[in-house]
Amino acid sequence: MSADHAQQHPISLYFKVWGLLFLLSFFSYMVDYLQLQGPLRWTLVLIFMLLKAGLILSVFMHVKWERLALQLLLFVPLFAIVVFIALMAVEGDYTHALRLLYFSQQ
Template identity: 55%
Template sequence: MAQAHASGEQGHSIGLYLGTWILLFVLSACSYVVDYVHLQGILRWSLILLFMVLKAGLIMAVFMHMAWEHLALVCAIVIPPLMVLVFVGIMAIESDYTLLMRQVSFAGGG
């Protein structure tokens, strides 16, 4: 990398981008295989979400050049969406509890 800066070249090697494209293709193929083998339930959705997050992280790291940024910038961009996911999970758990309480309450109040 230091040699590229010394000679005036900018950017990264084409091999990095080709490798990234190949890895994205493999992850997409794995996501397709999950549907092809007819997995159902929590396993299916867990695998689909895992492949989706891996592809998004790879795109952010290489094509948005986050792998070469300062830690403060990475944290400023990555942590807020992660916190949103945590809060959505908390709300989903709370909604299940609220639904259960309403069913119990309204069933007895007939």
């Protein structure tokens, strides 16, 4: 690809994404500052982390402008991993509950 055909993105896009990353980081720090605990804390931390990673990946690593096949190649395995982790967490809670039920009766 020659320099004449190179795609240029407006610098304002990068500043907007940088500002959004700053805002998401602020919210992430507020979770600690407000001393949130339990599942709410970890849910918020994970949401902010995934949003920031998605922004960085899509804009700064230029995945947003790639073909759909490459986007799917990157995101489908990640989605599958998240689903498998969720399934393992549910199964772990179920196993833990069963052990508490059966071992507490003895």
